Structures are given as structure tokens and as C-alpha cells.
Amino acid sequence: MGLLTTTVGWLPKPTSLLRARWRFSEGEIEAEELRRVEDAAMRAALELQQRIGLDVLVDGQLDRGDMVGHFAARLEGMELLGLVRCFGNRYYRRPRIVGEVRRAEPITVERWKAASALASRPVKAIVTGPYTLMDWSFDEHYRSREACCRALAEVIRAEVEDLLEAGATELQIDEPAISTRPEEMDLAASALERVTGAARGRARCWTHVAYGDLAPVLDRVLALPVDGVLLELANSDDSWLDALAGLPPDKLLGAGVIDVLDPEVESVGVVRNRIRAVLARLPADRVRIAPDSGMRTLPPAVASAKLEAMVAAAAEF
Amino acid sequence: MIRSFNHGSYPRVGASPLDQQIRAALRALERGDATAAEVAEVADEVTTIAVAEQSRAFIDVVTDGMVRWSGPLSHLAVGLEGLELRGLRRWFRTNFYDRRPAVVAAIRRRGPFLVHDYEVAQRVTRNPIKVVLPGPVTFARSAIDEHYGSREAVAEAVARALAEEVADLAAAGATFFQLDEPLLCLHPEDAALVADAAAPIFAAAGPGATTILATYFGDLTALAGGLDRLPGSHLGLEATRGHANFALLDRLPADKGVALGLFDATTTLLEDAAEVAGWLGPHRAGLTRRDVLVGPSAGLELLPRDQAFDKLLQARYLVERLSREWTWAC
Numbered sequence: 208m209g210l211l212t213t214t215v216g217w218l219p220k221p222t223s224l225l226r227a228r229w230r231f232s233e234g235e236i237e238a239e240e241l242r243r244v245e246d247a248a249m250r251a252a253l254e255l256q257q258r259i260g261l262d263v264l265v266d267g268q269l270d271r272g273d274m275v276g277h278f279a280a281r282l283e284g285m286e287l288l289g290l291v292r293c294f295g296n297r298y299y300r301r302p303r304i305v306g307e308v309r310r311a312e313p314i315t316v317e318r319w320k321a322a323s324a325l326a327s328r329p330v331k332a333i334v335t336g337p338y339t340l341m342d343w344s345f346d347e348h349y350r351s352r353e354a355c356c357r358a359l360a361e362v363i364r365a366e367v368e369d370l371l372e373a374g375a376t377e378l379q380i381d382e383p384a385i386s387t388r389p390e391e392m393d394l395a396a397s398a399l400e401r402v403t404g405a406a407r408g409r410a411r412c413w414t415h416v417a418y419g420d421l422a423p424v425l426d427r428v429l430a431l432p433v434d435g436v437l438l439e440l441a442n443s444d445d446s447w448l449d450a451l452a453g454l455p456p457d458k459l460l461g462a463g464v465i466d467v468l469d470p471e472v473e474s475v476g477v478v479r480n481r482i483r484a485v486l487a488r489l490p491a492d493r494v495r496i497a498p499d500s501g502m503r504t505l506p507p508a509v510a511s512a513k514l515e516a517m518v519a520a521a522a523e524f
Numbered sequence: 525m526i527r528s529f530n531h532g533s534y535p536r537v538g539a540s541p542l543d544q545q546i547r548a549a550l551r552a553l554e555r556g557d558a559t560a561a562e563v564a565e566v567a568d569e570v571t572t573i574a575v576a577e578q579s580r581a582f583i584d585v586v587t588d589g590m591v592r593w594s595g596p597l598s599h600l601a602v603g604l605e606g607l608e609l610r611g612l613r614r615w616f617r618t619n620f621y622d623r624r625p626a627v628v629a630a631i632r633r634r635g636p637f638l639v640h641d642y643e644v645a646q647r648v649t650r651n652p653i654k655v656v657l658p659g660p661v662t663f664a665r666s667a668i669d670e671h672y673g674s675r676e677a678v679a680e681a682v683a684r685a686l687a688e689e690v691a692d693l694a695a696a697g698a699t700f701f702q703l704d705e706p707l708l709c710l711h712p713e714d715a716a717l718v719a720d721a722a723a724p725i726f727a728a729a730g731p732g733a734t735t736i737l738a739t740y741f742g743d744l745t746a747l748a749g750g751l752d753r754l755p756g757s758h759l760g761l762e763a764t765r766g767h768a769n770f771a772l773l774d775r776l777p778a779d780k781g782v783a784l785g786l787f788d789a790t791t792t793l794l795e796d797a798a799e800v801a802g803w804l805g806p807h808r809a810g811l812t813r814r815d816v817l818v819g820p821s822a823g824l825e826l827l828p829r830d831q832a833f834d835k836l837l838q839a840r841y842l843v844e845r846l847s848r849e850w851t852w853a854c
Contacts, residue, residue: 288792288830289535289829291827292536292825294623295623296546296551298537300828343619347793418621442611442612506555
């Protein structure tokens, strides 16, 4: 039977889509043409995941530039500024909050519905969490991190309600910024609760955190108000593994066993060993297998090969 | 005397495709469509642009923009043997991530790794180029040590390598150096170690050089009684709106210059020069007796380029205003 597998959401954009996005930004093609290329890329991404044998699919977030800007560009009260580097040669357009944040219409629902219609397995709906949206924006309006975070929680809750209405049963609320300020964990958790509360009993809610110094807050992260926590374990030290014993008994672990920052494809044996280390601490029925984080910065062929190794290793258990 | 300065990095990409050439070049390198030499050429050009932009804001003491730096600590792996880069770690409370260095063998300098950038930058302006150096103690606290077994030994090894680099930079003409020790704000107990590590580095700069011990992302109030023990000709202090460090401005050692990070590099809210002059007003007597540098609170790469430029402009306006309105003893 094997362990169930999924991804964290982002899949690499094919060259055709990168080219179309560039041409669209330069005004060379219309939105309709970009949409056509995005649809084709999404179909291919779903086919790939099904061929590899992943259990819970994603649309690949191929219509998104980055996890914050995609929402900021579609929310009233937010505007996108220029590029800011987040690491290495990776950049994002950091938003600025200039007024009351409001959602004029659903942001991700149509895309999720389109992906679900094409898929033979469940497709996970993915949104960015309120704390991360707040922390990765420049707030010039609320001038209070709490007020800003709570306003964004209402917006994301409304989005989640629409996703549930559309039939989503697997939800992922990304909160990579959640470990930034340990003293704000209560705020982050209560904002997340406001979002996931809408889904309780209707869908399985995951959160994904990565790349911060999680050690001081790992116990709080594991206790966040979600059904499962996706953690990067391939690209972390063993102290995180040891902390997994603290995962509350009613929660699932999404174990990140693929290093998405390393372009070298892991062998099945390497992934198997990473999975074994997790299973030494948690029973198999509480573990799902995933990459550490989004795979969008990897070459498409490398991402595919990594996912193949992951699924093959997960099938051995 | 009061002068404006850039703290460290300057956004290496801007809004237009032309302003994203370093990004495109590095992507091409990843894909195998460009050579390292081609990327180096682009990096030189972007360094030139970064200096030109700072000069366009009439900043007195500029940097090379740190265009080649992959991160504030990971860049050391370019120049030093004995280091490996591991997973990403957040840089303080920013949304900037750097690969965490691991010390896996004895640290030795491979050869000059900052001199070329300094020379490229200095060709663009007659104003001094300030060279930014990662602090050995901040490095030692952040890195994974798999070789030395003590933080002190890691800091000492890094300091020795940086002292060699500074000697080469001084030989190339550099006279302005900034050693970044932001973790001193969170770990004031490291003050003596910071002083020990900085000593050979600043000594290598030679007599007459400006040597700034830069602290940021926090305050130094815990060291209020011992500021005279901190090394360098200047102490770098974050001093954004309402910052605790303002309490230190009247307690600085008499012979010490100060580099004030008044313009918050973590927010797009723009401080007005007149407003900032008001913050400094109560400390006028102490400030006008010393060499004062004013600028952003941290590297400007945390901001989009347009907003970064605006922060520099306000720093320049502040200098113009206080040069005119205050009488400076030096």
C-alpha cells in the first residue's frame, strides 16, 4: 500500500509558461492567451503527478508569481511594489498595504475547480496564511501587526469558505513566516484558527512552514490549529526529528523528505532512510510524505525525478 | 562633521528588464546558458550601477552594493576554505534567507574576495567606498561548527582571514571599513569577544582608516556603561523612530564617531529629514563634537529599489539640513 504522498504546491513552470508570462508582462499577449498557456501547463502538471502516482494532487500554482503577490494583487487595500530579494537569486514583488484589506471576489476557487475537474484524485487547495501575508508586506495602513493580521485572517477565511463551498476537502494554509517572531505565536495561531475554523469537520487542513529557525517554536508549530503540519525535514537538523514526538496525537505530519534546494536528485535509498527516521518517531498512519517545500525553482526534469524517487520510496512502507 | 552613508547592500534588481540583468545572468548560469566569466562581467556592471545610484542620491560614503553577495554570511564561503553552505535560515526578522554556513575544516583565506568589487566600485566615484565585512562573532554564533569546538576559535579564525583581506583592501586604497556584528545586540555578553575579533581586522586597515563596528536589528543599551571598550573609530547604532539606542547618544566615548541608522530599511514608511532632525535635536551638543554618519538602519536590499533610493535621498537631505543649521566642531 505504501505511505500516502503529496507535494507542497509549487511545481516548476515550463519554459512555454515562463515565456508567456514574460510576454504578458510586456504587453505582447492578452490575458486570454496567458490563461490558455497556464491551463495547458496545469493539465500537464496534473498528468505528471498522476503518472508518478502521487495521492493528493496540486494545480502546481502555475498561475501564481509568488505566494504573497498573487493574493496582494487581487485584494483591495494592497498594491505590489518592486522586486525584493528573498534568497540567492530569488525575488518577489513585496506588497504594500495602503488601505482596508478587502476581497472583491474569490482568488483561487476557479483554478481549483478547473484542476479538480481534470484530476482523478483529490486536489489540494492552497492559500497563503494571514500571518505570512502580513509579515511579508509593508504595512502603511493598520500600523498594528495584530490589526493587520486579523484583517487578513477575515479575507483568507472568506476564501476558504468559498473553496469549501466548491467542494475542496484538502486545504493547505501556508505560513512560512510563522516562526519569525516567537512572541507573536499566539497572534499567528489565533489568525490561523480563524481560517481553519471555517473548515472544521468539512475538510482536512494542513499548514506548511519552512526555512525559519523553528527550534524555539517547534512545539507551538506542531500544536497549530490544523489537522496536519508539513515540515521540511530533509533540509533541517536532527533536533526537528526528535521534536516530532511532541506532535499532538490527533495530528498528522507531512514529512518533507526531498531537499528542494539541492538540484541533485536523491536516490530512492536516501529518501527511504529519511522516511525511516520519521517512522522511528511516529506511526505510519500519521505520516504523509512530501518534498520539503515548493519545487518551483528546480528544473522541471529534476523536480519530476525527485518526485519519482519520493513516491518509489514511500511505496516501500 | 556630518555625512551620509549607505549601510551595506543596495537592491541589485529594479523594475525594468534592464535593471534585472544580474538576475537573468545568474539564471542563465544555472541553466548552463552562460559562463561564470559572463556573469562576472554583468556583476561588475551592476556594481557600477549601484554606486552610480547612490551617487545620484549624493550619498557621501557609498558601498559597492554587495552585488555579488549571496547572503550576509554565506558570501564568506566564496573567499574562505573550510566552509560548507547548508539549509536556508532567516536573517533576523526579515524575509531574507541565507544559507547557513558550516565550519567543516580549518578556515583559511583562498585569496582576495572583496578587493575586485572594491576596485570596480571605486572607479565610479571619488567618494570613499565603504567595504562591508561579516562580523566574526555573528558568523560564529550563526554557523554550524563541526571543526573547532568553540565559538571563540571560529571567531578568531574568521578574524584572521578577514584581517588578511582588509590588508589587501587597504593596499588597494580602501580607507572605510564596516564590520557587521548585529548579533551583539542580542548577545551583549559577546562584547569582549567582538572586541578581540575586531582588533586584528581594524588594525589591518592601517592608521587613519575609518573603522565602523556596525550593530543593528536591536539596541546596545545593555552595554551602555562599556561602549568605550568596543573597537573601531565609529560605532554603528540603529536609531530608527523611538529606538532605545537614542539613550546612548549622550554616553558615547568622547573620541568615537557614530554611524546612525536613522532610516528604517525594513519599512516603506518614509522618514522625513525634518522629522529625523527633530529626533537628533536633544543630542545636538554631543553629536556636533564628533564625526557623524547618517543613513539607513540596515542593508537596503530589504526594500524595492525605488523605496531604497528614497531613503538615501532623505539621509542626504538630513545632512544638508544639519550641516546648515548646526555648528560642527570637527
